[in-house]
Amino acid sequence: MNLSHSLLLGSCILCSFTLQATAHDNMNATLWYQSSAEFKASAIQSYQTAALQLPLALADKSWTALTNQTANYQQLPPAIIVDIDETILDNSPVAAQSVKLNAGFDPKLWDQWVAMATAKAVPGAVNFVNKAEASGVTVLYISNRECEKRVTSGDACPQKMDTLRNLRAVGIEKIDASQIWLKSEKPGWSSEKESRRVLAAQDFRVLMSIGDDFGDFLPDVKKNITPEQRSMLVDQYQNYWGTKWFVLANPTYGSWQTILKQPNSQYLQSVPSKQ
Numbered sequence: 001m002n003l004s005h006s007l008l009l010g011s012c013i014l015c016s017f018t019l020q021a022t023a024h025d026n027m028n029a030t031l032w033y034q035s036s037a038e039f040k041a042s043a044i045q046s047y048q049t050a051a052l053q054l055p056l057a058l059a060d061k062s063w064t065a066l067t068n069q070t071a072n073y074q075q076l077p078p079a080i081i082v083d084i085d086e087t088i089l090d091n092s093p094v095a096a097q098s099v100k101l102n103a104g105f106d107p108k109l110w111d112q113w114v115a116m117a118t119a120k121a122v123p124g125a126v127n128f129v130n131k132a133e134a135s136g137v138t139v140l141y142i143s144n145r146e147c148e149k150r151v152t153s154g155d156a157c158p159q160k161m162d163t164l165r166n167l168r169a170v171g172i173e174k175i176d177a178s179q180i181w182l183k184s185e186k187p188g189w190s191s192e193k194e195s196r197r198v199l200a201a202q203d204f205r206v207l208m209s210i211g212d213d214f215g216d217f218l219p220d221v222k223k224n225i226t227p228e229q230r231s232m233l234v235d236q237y238q239n240y241w242g243t244k245w246f247v248l249a250n251p252t253y254g255s256w257q258t259i260l261k262q263p264n265s266q267y268l269q270s271v272p273s274k275q
Helices: 003-021 027-035 037-059 092-101 107-116 125-134 158-169 194-203 227-236
Strands: 078-082 138-146 180-183 205-211 245-247
Touching: 027 037, 027 092, 037 125, 037 205, 037 245, 078 125, 078 194, 092 107, 107 158, 125 138, 138 158, 138 194, 158 180, 194 205
Parallel strands: 078 138, 078 205, 138 180, 205 245
Antiparallel strands: none
8 A cells, every 4th residue: 555545544534533523413313213114113103002002091981191180080071192293293304404504403493394384294193193083082282382473473372373284284184273282372381291281181081191202291300300210200100101101212302311411421331341
């Protein structure tokens, strides 16, 4: 190998190393979400499992998915609570755009995306929702999409109608604005969804909860908590998973990440070194 070849090889190795070192943190997660057969299969699996549980939940009047629904709910009409983003609608194009721009989350870009109302459906979601509604179950969409005025609109929450248009566009057959409960739409409706679950429990027997974040199922799990404590809660409610609670995989963002303290590498559990 001559000197020029050696320099070229060294340059290529250095270039490769630099690209790997500066790759966007969300690259692999977004690629998996958008391109893997595994993601599609796991989403369909979750919704088909939920569909199998639906007749059992409807028939058993004592069945409720809410830990705070403990009395006088048996005769209430049935409902299911679902999250929207990465549960019903796939917003991975926004994540992909951030990866390509080597940027973080951009609220302006996000709101533009919501206004477009062109998100595709998460695999399996629309069939399940339509089946639930056809069975007489009301689907409540409790989302942390935030109500916020736009310069171009006098509406206090244009995001609500944008979301309704998008849900209808992906094929959800029975839905109106009253079923969509967004963050900041009413006082007390924060990113903590418990107040909205409590409201749902007043009027409905909630059969199932479906989401992509631990906060879609339990309160006080999105801050001031450790991964170990969250893991213990998973075990505590073990009988809910796959029967009353259904979680969709989302490695691109969520409270699983925001609860971690820096440096994140401290949470890696590697092979023990030899003594």
